[in-house]
Amino acid sequence: MGSASSMLTQYDIEEVKEYCDNLFSQQEIVALYERFCQLDRSAKGFISADEFLSVPEFSLNPLSQRLLRMVDGLNFKDFVAFLSAFSAKASAQQKIELIFKVYDSDRNGKVSFKDMLEVLKDLSGPFMSDEQREQVLIQVLEEAGYSKDSYLTLEDFYKVLGGSDLKMDVEVPVD
Template structure:
């Protein structure tokens, strides 16, 4: 993991927060009656969000997706609005898959808030575990160089021409090699969750990056 990756995820979540919190509580209470999820109390028990926070999040979710679910195509369209200077489609695809835990191609409100709760309110272990699974694209329990390269390229595509400092063709690969030098302790070409956790928790910069999420919502 790097400060850049943590920053990009944080930035996208801050944008979601800005959309969510633009309405007042009074305005929300009027419309919330029509959109109240049946399992609000259950979600409050299963996540680290308060009832008011869940209400705000649900209204924003329903405003963007009146059907109550988000398809990947819709998710990409919403996400592209936050990064108009680049091509966010690939990164949005990976992020969507990380939230779509039941792998049915649709993101429900329950999946959405469960993921946000882990990222924003979870323990350091919860957050690092989520990030590991985000990188582990094929979900086989290992992060490979190929998977990390795909993620890094998607990040630079996301930022587009405004990446600073300007990157050259080898920049994503250089980041991947630094990542593996730090994480791949047994040099087998794959990073396990144990290697990832141990390396991250010993790195002050990584721990500081994880704490960026504390101020998002």
């Protein structure tokens, strides 16, 4: 696809659509490309962490530091693939896989009590003490049939979140 400043061809659009399981329309991919080019201020073909932080909604997200580890250095194709989990057409499985990746920051394929505590700390900020977070998490884990010593896998996330109505949809504005 060349540099970010080049034009998006029909071939590129079709390639990205296929890469992202056709979760975005041609119009949406073009709109995402325009947004990608705006974020890629130095036109190097990928978006840096600093460029992502220029998006107010992203920088204000309590999980932004965790998300940054996932998105830093994405090229356009991978940028769209990342966003595809937020498509209204994305399956619950795709959404759960993204949630798992947020928790599994060391990418070892399992989520520990410590990993969950870190996410809870990011989400609750100064409004809960470390002790309160631990108590809440222990109770939630026990109610789900796990203990503090459990390691959750992606399969566990499917089991726990699979029946949920996950609302993680972002609309892509098209002209």
